[in-house]
Amino acid sequence: MDRIIEKKKWTTKRIATIAGITGLVALIGASYFLTSGKSKVNVDTERITVSEIKQGPFQEFIPLNGIVLPETTIYLDAQEGGRVEEKYVEDGAVMKKGDPIMRLSNTDLELNLVNQETSVFNLLTQMQISRNAAQQNTITKLNQMADVENAYKEAERLYNLNKNLYEKKAIGAQEFKQSQIAFDYQVKRRKLTRQILQQDSVSTKQELEQTKQSYNRTQNALAVMRQKVGDLVVRAPVDGQLTSLDAEIGQNKNKGERLGQIDVLSGYKIRADIDEHYITRVFNGLMADFDLDDKTYKLKIKKVFTQVNNGRFQVDMEFTGEVPKKIRRGQTLQVRLALGDETRALLLPKGGFYQQTGGNWIFKLSSDGKTAFKVDMQLGRQNPDYYEVLQGLKPGDKVVTSSYENYGDMQELVLK
Structure with missing residues (x-):
C-alpha cells in the first residue's frame, strides 16, 4: 500500500532563496538611506569655534x-647754486629761526656782487660830479643875474632922472632918448636872464631826479645781489627740528635743489x-x-x-x-x-568660515547642541570684528565660525 509523503514547506533551497531576497532588499535599503540622506561628519567640539549671534552696536570702520608726522613741514631748497663749504649743524638739530645751517660758495655770484658794488660807486661819483657842476653853473647864473639886476637898476635910475630933467627942459631929447633905450634894453635883458635862470633850475632839478632814480635802481640791484650772495648761507626759516639734511662738504648743489626740511x-x-x-x-x-x-x-x-x-x-x-x-x-x-555712524545691528563674529562659504551660508547648532546644520544667510556691512546679519539668523543662535576647510560637501556636523 502506497503511503502519502508530506511535502516540506521550508526546504533548504527555499530558505536560501528567501534569505537572499531579504539581504538584497536590506542592501538596497541601506544604499538608499546612505545616498539619499544627509551627509554627516563627526567633529570634535574642542577643534571648532562656536559663536553666538547677538544684537548690539555696530560701526563700519x-x-x-x-604714520606720525609733524603738523607743518617747511622744505629747504637751495636759493642759489654753489659748493658746500661749511655745515654748521647736523641732521636732527633743533633750530631757531635765522640760525645758519650751511654755507655755499659761488664765485660767479660773488664776482657779480663786486662788479655791482663798483657800478654803484662809479655812479655815485658821477652823481657827485654832476651835482657839483650843476651847483657851479647855478652860481654862475646867479652872479649873472646879480649883474643884470644891478645894470637894470642903474638904467632905471638914469632913465627916471633924465625923464624928469627932459620934462623940465634941462636936457635935450637926444640924451633922454639914449637913457630910455638903455633902460628898455636892461628890462629885456633882465626878463631873459630870469627865464634862463628858471629853465636852468628846472633842468638841473630834472637831471638830479633822473640821476637819483638811476642811483636808486642800481642800489636796489645791489641789494638783490647782496641778498643772493647772502642766500649762500642757508638759514632756518622757522623754529623747528632739522630733518633729512642732504648735504656734504664739497658737494655741488644746483639752484632749487632740495637740501632738507624743518619740522x-x-x-x-x-x-x-x-x-x-x-x-x-x-x-x-x-x-x-x-x-x-x-x-x-x-x-x-x-x-x-x-x-x-x-x-x-x-x-x-x-x-x-x-x-x-x-x-x-x-x-x-x-x-x-x-565709515559711518554707530547703529544697532545683528552681529556675527568674524571667522574662517567665510573663506569657504562667501558669507552665503553657515553651520547653525541645533537646540540640543549635538549637531550643526547648514542654513542660508545674507550679510551686509562688516568691520574687522563683526559681520552685519541681514537675513537667516536671529539673536541667540549659535553658529560655527571656525574654518570649514575639512568639511567638504557635508550637510551636517555631529558634535562630539
Missing part, C-alpha cells in the same frame, strides 16, 4: 596704519594709506581713533589726497582732543577709520 614742533598729524576701493567713501571730516597706553585718542580727516598710487591713496588726520605726549615722528599707529 577700516583698520589703517598711520615745526607745534603739533603732529597722522598720515595713512587707504585702498582705492574706499576713495568714494572717504572725505574731510570723517572720524577715526586709535588706542595708546590703554587710552583712546580721537582723530579727524582734514585732507584727502585724491591721487592714487599703486592702488592706494593718502589722507591726513588731525587730533580733535588730547594729543598723546609719547608719540614721535615716524611712529606707526593702528588707526580705526569710521
